[in-house]
Structure formats: structure tokens, C-alpha cells
Amino acid sequence: xxxxxxxxxxxxxxxxxxxxxxxxxVEVLQKAIGRGMIDLxxxxxxxxTALAARTRGELNAVLADLPGLVxxxxxxxxxxxxxxxDQRLELNAKYSALVRNGRWLVPPEVVVRNRYGSTxxxxxxxxxxxxxxxxxxxxxxxxxxxxxxxxAAVDLNAITEIKYGSLQDKTGSDGRPGNPRLVFAGRLxxxxxxxxxPRRGIFGL
Numbered sequence: 001x002x003x004x005x006x007x008x009x010x011x012x013x014x015x016x017x018x019x020x021x022x023x024x025x026v027e028v029l030q031k032a033i034g035r036g037m038i039d040l041x042x043x044x045x046x047x048x049t050a051l052a053a054r055t056r057g058e059l060n061a062v063l064a065d066l067p068g069l070v071x072x073x074x075x076x077x078x079x080x081x082x083x084x085x086d087q088r089l090e091l092n093a094k095y096s097a098l099v100r101n102g103r104w105l106v107p108p109e110v111v112v113r114n115r116y117g118s119t120x121x122x123x124x125x126x127x128x129x130x131x132x133x134x135x136x137x138x139x140x141x142x143x144x145x146x147x148x149x150x151x152a153a154v155d156l157n158a159i160t161e162i163k164y165g166s167l168q169d170k171t172g173s174d175g176r177p178g179n180p181r182l183v184f185a186g187r188l189x190x191x192x193x194x195x196x197x198p199r200r201g202i203f204g205l
Contacts, residue, residue: 013057025050025059031150032066093117101147103127107179113138122147124198128180137186137193144188146195153178154195158185165189170196 026047033043044064053059088109091098098114101122108130112119119139124147137144137159147156153173164189173195184193 007106013055015062016060017053017054017056021056021059022051022053025062026052028063028151032202037066047170090121093119101125105129106133108132109134111136111138112144112186114142114144115140117142119144120143120147122198123152123182124149132181132183134183134185137188138183139186139188139191141190143191144193146182146184146193147198148173148182148195150197151178153181155181155183158183159193160185160186161187162193163187163198165188165191165193167193168195170194171175 016178029038029043029046029050031037033040038046042109050059050062086132087107088111089105089107090111091100091113093114096117098112098117098119099122101120102125104126106123106126106128110121110133112135119142121135121144134148146154148171153176154169154171156167156169156174159167167188
């Protein structure tokens, strides 16, 4: 048998990055220091690394341990968690509070069913596996609170029914670009849906 002459495909992590990508990562690091995730020394060290980065893999390294802060161009090269495209998470509750927060794993599709109980989905520190996440709601007689990172956005066009309730998007991100993009669908009966950013300050204001 003869020698193979084909070349091995290049990994996305080895692709070169531009000055614009490096500058964007520095802006993300500035958000991290503002949230208390890193101190000034870490910010300086990571900024130096980001500005010297040549590939996406090197650039992604300075953000890998910062939950909820993602560089949209680097993110697909090294997602924090791997899910198959058809995998989804189903959350079910009845007469109780349904809460997901902290560094929980978010697949491309999330289904939420709750009866007579409140629901809280906090994506601010979540490990999101896809730039677009579909969130299907089937909630009755209970409020739904959704918290998204500053760089994320929502799409509320696929919500088919809100009955005896209300919808309030305090982020103003509906229809705007963002990563991740949370596409909400389904119905809400007898309760409110509120979407907001994380509260700031020592008193949570």
C-alpha cells in the first residue's frame, strides 16, 4: 500500500486570531474583574496572555475557568461541556420550587414543566453547550424567573400562550444578537415570566 498523501484537517483551536478578537477577550476580562471573579493581578496576567495569543486555543485558555463569560468566536472551538445535538434536559416539578443555578450544565434544549410551583433558571454561571438554547416552558399557576448574563440575549417569539399572567423582559435583549441566545417557546398559564440580568452590588441591587 502506498503512503497517504492527504493532509490532516486543522483543529479549530489552531486557527489564528485577529487583533479584534484579542481586544474582545480583554473586554470580557474587564467584566470578570468587575464581578469579582478575578483580582487585578490576575487581570494583568491574563490580559498579557490574551494580547500575546496567536491561536484560538491560546486565547480561550484565559476564559476557560470563568463561568458565564464567553468569547463568541473562541467558544465553539472548546465548549465547556459536550452534548449530542439531539440531547435535551427535562425539568419537572409539581407543588414545589424548581431551581437551577450555579455552574449547571445546559444542553441545546431544555424543557420545563411545573405545576403550582415557582421556577427559577439562572444562566449567569451556567456551562452552556451551544450558542443557541431552546427553552420550552409548560408552566401553570407559578412564576418563572430567568436570569441571563449581560452578553446573552433572548428570543420570545415562539411563546404561544400567556394566560392569566404577564411577560416582562427587563434585559431588553429580545431580538438582539447575543451569545448564548435563549429561544423561549411554549406556554405560561396563571403566572408571570420575568427575564433579568444578575443583580449587582453588595445588597443585590
